[in-house]
Amino acid sequence: xxxxxxxxxxxxxxxxxxxxxxxxxxxxxxxxxxxxxxxxxxxxxxxxxxxxxxxxxxxxxxxxxxxxxxxxxxxxxxxxxxxxxxxxxxxxxxxxxxxxxxxxxxxxxxxxxx
Amino acid sequence: xxxxxxxxxxxxxxxxxxxxxxxxxxxxxxxxxxxxxxxxxxxxxxxxxxxxxxxxxxxxxxxxxxxxxxxxxxxxxxxxxxxxxxxxxxxxxxxxxxxxxxxxxxxxxxxxxx
Numbered sequence: 001x002x003x004x005x006x007x008x009x010x011x012x013x014x015x016x017x018x019x020x021x022x023x024x025x026x027x028x029x030x031x032x033x034x035x036x037x038x039x040x041x042x043x044x045x046x047x048x049x050x051x052x053x054x055x056x057x058x059x060x061x062x063x064x065x066x067x068x069x070x071x072x073x074x075x076x077x078x079x080x081x082x083x084x085x086x087x088x089x090x091x092x093x094x095x096x097x098x099x100x101x102x103x104x105x106x107x108x109x110x111x112x113x114x
Numbered sequence: 115x116x117x118x119x120x121x122x123x124x125x126x127x128x129x130x131x132x133x134x135x136x137x138x139x140x141x142x143x144x145x146x147x148x149x150x151x152x153x154x155x156x157x158x159x160x161x162x163x164x165x166x167x168x169x170x171x172x173x174x175x176x177x178x179x180x181x182x183x184x185x186x187x188x189x190x191x192x193x194x195x196x197x198x199x200x201x202x203x204x205x206x207x208x209x210x211x212x213x214x215x216x217x218x219x220x221x222x223x224x225x226x227x228x
Contacts, residue, residue, distance in 0.1 A: 004157070031214040040123065042203060042220035043158070050214065058215075090157055094214050101146065101207045101214045105157030 001026055004106035006091050012112045013081040021076040021109050023091030030096035032074035033058075033103065034066060036087040043090065049074055050096070081113045117141045118206050120219035127226050133191040135222050137204030140185065144206040148216065149178060149189050152201045161202070162189070194226045 007022045023032065033048040045058030049068040063085060065077045074093075078085060088110050092103040119138045127133045137147075145166040150158040164171040164178045164187070171178050177190045191198055204219040 033215075035218075040220060042120075043218040045215065048215065092157075096214070101209060101216065102148065102160050102163065103214075103216060105150075105159070107157050108155070 003027065004091055004093055004104050006089075006106040006109050008109060009107070010110050012114065013078075014114055015082060017081050018077070018079050019081065019111075020078075021089055021091075021111075023074045023076070023093075023106060024072055025074075025091075025093040025104070026072065027093060027095075027104065028071070029093035029104070030071070031094045031103075032068065033092045033094075034064070034074065034076045035090045035092065036060065037090060037108075038087050046076065046089075081111075083113045085111065086113045087111060115140075116219070117144075118204055118217045118219040120202075120204055120222050122222050123220070124223040124225070127194045127224065129196055129226055129228050130193045133189075133194045133198065133224055133226065135189040135191075135202050135204075135224065137187045137189075137219055138185055139187075139206050139217075141206070141208065141217075142185070143208040143210070144217075146207040146209055147178070147180060147187050148205045148207070149176075150203040150205060150218075152203065152221070158203060191224075194224075196226050196228060199224055199226050 004025045034046040035043045047066040052071045091106040094103045148163040149161040152158040180187045201221045205216040
């Protein structure tokens with residue numbers, strides 16, 4: 001099992017450009033999440049999905065869109081990148097029937113917006 | 115408003131001694147708590163958890179204590195090793211209503227020196 005994988009690992013964008021971050025999991029998890037990590041701010045939830053075709057807003061959703069067309073994939077889109085979106089982005093997944101809601105994280109995508 | 119707080123951004127401990135990382139929460143509906151460990155350039159990995167029906171959970175060198183009346187939990191690492199140097203995140207879940215969502219603290223950077 002690869003677990004949770006993220007593509008790309010690094011990216012530099014110019015202000016106003018768009019991009020899509022891809023998250024894939026092979027654990028057949030129902031729930032998937034996108035977080036951003038900034039220095040001193042911990043992990044902040046951007047959007048999440050409780051199943052294929054469903055998405056919901058998290059704590060900091062502005063400037064991002066998501067889609068969950070397939071159970072194993074969760075895409076995070078930036079339509080018009082801003083320097084404030086410079087961050088490390090983590091995807092995570094978890095099982096619906098898990099009593100612990102333990103989340104499994106990918107290795108992260110480091111995004112710089114200039 | 116942060117519902118999970120880690121008030122110490124950093125902790126430095128000598129190898130072999132005990133490391134104590136603290137976490138406070140404000141939401142009385144939280145009923146499951148987790149600790150994650152994060153090395154640089156990697157995603158967070160699950161370390162240990164505790165249900166609100168317990169006050170202690172132990173796994174090898176790691177023990178988590180929960181004080182519900184004080185809304186406080188702590189992670190004890192005994193003995194500390196240089197490989198434990200990482201950022202530790204406390205997380206909490208309200209399993210009844212948040213559909214798998216975890217609320218994270220801002221993290222504590224632990225440094226274990228020889």
